[in-house]
Amino acid sequence: MSRENVLVSTEWAERNLNTEGVVFAEVDEDTTAYDGGHIPGAVRLDWKEELQDHVRRDFVDRSGFEKLLSEKGIANDDTVVLYGGNNNWFAAYAYWYFKLYGHQDVRLLDGGRKKWELDGRELTKEVPVREATTYTASEQDLSLRAFRDEVVEAINVKNLVDVRSPDEFAGRLLAPAHLPQEAAQRAGHIPSAINVPWSKAANEDGTFKSDEELRALYEEAGLDGSRPTIAYCRIGERSSHSWFVLRELLGHQDVKNYDGSWTEYGSLVGVPVANPSEVS
Amino acid sequence: MEGCGAPQQSAEPVRDSGDQVVVTGRVLAGDEPVGGAYVRLLDSGGEFTAEVVSAGSGDFRFYAAPGAWRVRALHRAGTGEALVTADGVGVHRTDVVLS
Structure with a gap:
């Protein structure tokens, strides 16, 4: 595993905002951050509401994950770039979660939302519309x-x-x-x-x-x-x-x-x- | 379940609830409050303890333990640092001025 397969820089991210097959997703616990401005084209993943089971203390199950990613318009062969606040804590959590359910190409934006902001790069309030997919998840990789x-x-x-x-x-x-x-x-x-x-x-x-x-x-x-x-x-x-x-x-x-x-x-x-x- | 997230800080006045060690203040550039600054709390050994984003009013707030703390703010406009000693339960104020 090497750094370039799992991490992207803010420069790379900015160059690839409109690249086909690359999906940016902001992952936060505090979703007002996304509402206040996010990376252009990025979809939102709500750590608490969408990634956690609402009754048991556990993740959403495999079919729940499939439904979520399908609705977000994320396909199995997309490169998913995750970022968020808190020095990427929740983005890293989502990265681990995507790996758990077998997504092939997932990466973290190095520095997350903070680096993007400190760089003075564009944030938008525009919410992207992505066509739904039919996402297939694997069983959890318990290793x-x-x-x-x-x-x-x-x-x-x-x-x-x-x-x-x-x-x-x-x-x-x-x-x-x-x-x-x-x-x-x-x-x-x-x-x-x-x-x-x-x-x-x-x-x-x-x-x-x-x-x-x-x-x-x-x-x-x-x-x-x-x-x-x-x-x-x-x-x-x-x-x-x-x-x-x-x-x-x-x-x-x-x-x-x-x-x-x-x-x-x-x-x-x-x-x-x-x-x-x-x-x- | 309460997570570990660091939401934007609110500008509500900090009340002394009587059982928390609160370190709070504002991020300033000159006399002007700075919102959107990354404010981190470092312990006496310089170790990171928490980070929040200052509110539009410049306000930040941490729930700490008694001791000596360093508050560091990072923003496109500059950085700043302040020291505060929290000698016990209550509200301990310090502003951080960017330069």
């Missing part, structure tokens, strides 16, 4: 997705990479600091996890650091390249960003994203938890 039992078994066995901020890892915060600190679950992290905040993989403008910098980052953090890796955060979107780095940019073979992440793990009864901020 990319970790579930809770596997995570508990991975303690001291596989690399567990906690990509949240140091304060969340240490149990001092339960959520990123732009959200109220309210949650019922326990604070802390999964024992034996290393803390490599997702933000260390990105430059201030939201673009990914170079492969050399990224390799050094995980090496210094003690990631054992000979072992499988599971990445997690709070709800699985920041860890999609790090999953993208480890598997798609650095080419690690066996990397899973644990989308249950801390909101699930920190609420499980009886599992081991490490919390350095609790004085025993």
Whole structure:
């Protein structure tokens, strides 16, 4: 896997806004961002309303994904370029999700919405009309997705990479600091996890650091390249960003994203938890 | 479920709910508020903790923990930084001026 197959620059994106077979999609949790202006021609994917099951805590199923992409006018052989706010957290989550359902050619816009804005490139409020397709999804590729039992078994066995901020890892915060600190679950992290905040993989403008910098980052953090890796955060979107780095940019073979992440793990009864901020 | 998204900040006045450590303020260019700036909260070790986009009124808001924080703003018009110490629960204000 090389960078040019999975990432596009804002320059490339601007040159290919009208290229046949290239579809841009903005993925955000806060959909007002799209309404306020988006990359010309980009369709909207709503992380919460369209990619999550409304009843169970899970994704939309295969047929739901097929219906969604068909309605958005995305075809199986399209090159889908995903971007969004938050340094591409939700775009990376959608990237992982597209891979889970077997989409062949999906890429991230390096730097996402932030880089596009900082570059001063065009944003429009015009919503594109795309003809519906008949999209066919694969069964979920579970080699990319970790579930809770596997995570508990991975303690001291596989690399567990906690990509949240140091304060969340240490149990001092339960959520990123732009959200109220309210949650019922326990604070802390999964024992034996290393803390490599997702933000260390990105430059201030939201673009990914170079492969050399990224390799050094995980090496210094003690990631054992000979072992499988599971990445997690709070709800699985920041860890999609790090999953993208480890598997798609650095080419690690066996990397899973644990989308249950801390909101699930920190609420499980009886599992081991490490919390350095609790004085025993 | 509440996600990790960083929506645009509202210009509503920040009320002290009594149980949160709030770091808030405005992004300014001179005396003028700057909306659409990327504002990040860094911990005392310089580590990224959160990022929001300032409202049209320049307002930003973080829910932090007690401690020393650095607020950095990034915009096409420039960058700016401010330090703030949150000594406990309550609202801690700091403006960030771009240059």
